[in-house]
Amino acid sequence: MKLYGYFRSSAAYRARIALNLKGVAWEQVLVDLRAPASMQHTREFRALNPQGLIPVLVDGEAVLTQSLAMIEYLDETHPEPPLLPRAPLPRAQVRALALAIACDIHPLNNLRVLNYLREKFAQDDAGVNAWAGEWIGRGFRALELQAQRLGDGRHLYGDSVTLADVCIVPQVYNAQRYHCDLAPYPTLMAICAYLGNLPAFARAAPQLQPDAA
Numbered sequence: 649m650k651l652y653g654y655f656r657s658s659a660a661y662r663a664r665i666a667l668n669l670k671g672v673a674w675e676q677v678l679v680d681l682r683a684p685a686s687m688q689h690t691r692e693f694r695a696l697n698p699q700g701l702i703p704v705l706v707d708g709e710a711v712l713t714q715s716l717a718m719i720e721y722l723d724e725t726h727p728e729p730p731l732l733p734r735a736p737l738p739r740a741q742v743r744a745l746a747l748a749i750a751c752d753i754h755p756l757n758n759l760r761v762l763n764y765l766r767e768k769f770a771q772d773d774a775g776v777n778a779w780a781g782e783w784i785g786r787g788f789r790a791l792e793l794q795a796q797r798l799g800d801g802r803h804l805y806g807d808s809v810t811l812a813d814v815c816i817v818p819q820v821y822n823a824q825r826y827h828c829d830l831a832p833y834p835t836l837m838a839i840c841a842y843l844g845n846l847p848a849f850a851r852a853a854p855q856l857q858p859d860a861a
């Protein structure tokens with residue numbers, strides 16, 4: 649499989665973790681999101697994903713966009729280890745945690761949104777960090793409580809790695825990039841400290857990717 653990604657992209661980070669957990673052979677195609685390269689806007693890349701977003705997963709002739717869809721595809725085609733519980737209720741609860749991150753937190757600190765704040769609303773680094781911190785903070789306050797209720801202190805949900813864990817580690821990385829105060833979220837931080845040492849997570853870390861600056 650081929651994963652189109654960029655070391656700092658937290659959505660690509662999720663896909664890297666899942667590919668590693670599943671133990672499939674995969675290679676990385678680097679898409680430099682930074683200006684002036686801005687490879688996500690090239691005609692060639694838009695032919696692959698008209699959204700102009702990474703990650704993109706290519707499996708043979710199949711092209712998949714949206715990290716959560718590709719992770720569920722991997723989970724269905726490579727069932728071990730499962731990233732979603734089988735029973736409907738825990739399955740929905742894990743998805744809810746993952747979606748809280750992928751739909752409600754992450755889009756507000758995506759590059760194109762932050763660039764828009766800079767270009768159209770004249771925000772500097774401090775303004776951009778305050779924006780990102782606000783939305784990450786609102787999301788993390790809820791997740792901290794949910795992790796205390798639903799997790800075991802090492803996992804966001806239950807006692808094994810799930811899709812929710814695949815999402816929280818990259819989102820905490822993003823929070824650190826934007827200098828968020830993470831002290832109010834001791835449960836989330838303990839979970840990420842544990843997960844970050846698992847080989848599949850460790851190998852997916854941004855600083856270990858070939859395009860890391």
Ligand SMILES: N[C@@H](CCC(=O)N[C@@H](CS)C(=O)NCC(=O)O)C(=O)O
Pocket residue numbers: 656657658659660681688700701702703713714715716750758759760761
């Ligand atoms: N919901 C999408 C989000 C993808 C996304 O936002 N990717 C970012 C990097 S984390 C991107 O490609 N940004 C390019 C840009 O903003 O121009 C997913 O989960 O795959």
